[in-house]
Amino acid sequence: MKTDIISRADIEKFITRFYENVKKDDSIGFIFTEVVPMNWEKHIPLIVDFWETILLDNPVYSNNAMGVHFDVNKKIALQPKHFSAWLQLFNAAVDEFFAGQKAELAKTRAKSIADVMAFKMANADNTNSIT
Numbered sequence: 476m477k478t479d480i481i482s483r484a485d486i487e488k489f490i491t492r493f494y495e496n497v498k499k500d501d502s503i504g505f506i507f508t509e510v511v512p513m514n515w516e517k518h519i520p521l522i523v524d525f526w527e528t529i530l531l532d533n534p535v536y537s538n539n540a541m542g543v544h545f546d547v548n549k550k551i552a553l554q555p556k557h558f559s560a561w562l563q564l565f566n567a568a569v570d571e572f573f574a575g576q577k578a579e580l581a582k583t584r585a586k587s588i589a590d591v592m593a594f595k596m597a598n599a600d601n602t603n604s605i606t
């Protein structure tokens with residue numbers, strides 16, 4: 476029986492699996508390996524901080540996640556299909572190891588984040604051109 480997400484180690488477990496799968500994914504892997512070659516030793520702990528802040532109410536993440544994605548969007552136009560693939564891989568990584576209230580919260584928040592980012596990236600040119 477699967478348990479719920481209760482610790483930073485749990486978050487690190489599913490985030491590590493998530494990025495293992497992202498790197499191999501045909502639809503978004505290239506973004507993380509070619510467009511913006513990731514330093515995984517720095518990136519994974521930062522993302523674990525982000526999710527620890529959200530899931531465990533421990534405010535260890537203070538960066539601007541949206542700003543980073545706007546920078547990526549300047550290099551390659553991030554499309555709804557990219558966010559959809561990201562979300563599918565994220566949910567699969569959570570579901571592989573965990574079940575429960577926090578696991579469901581992770582998936583719900585991930586969907587909200589993907590939806591907001593997809594919308595903002597699609598409208599990035601519009602918001603930047605308003606004078």
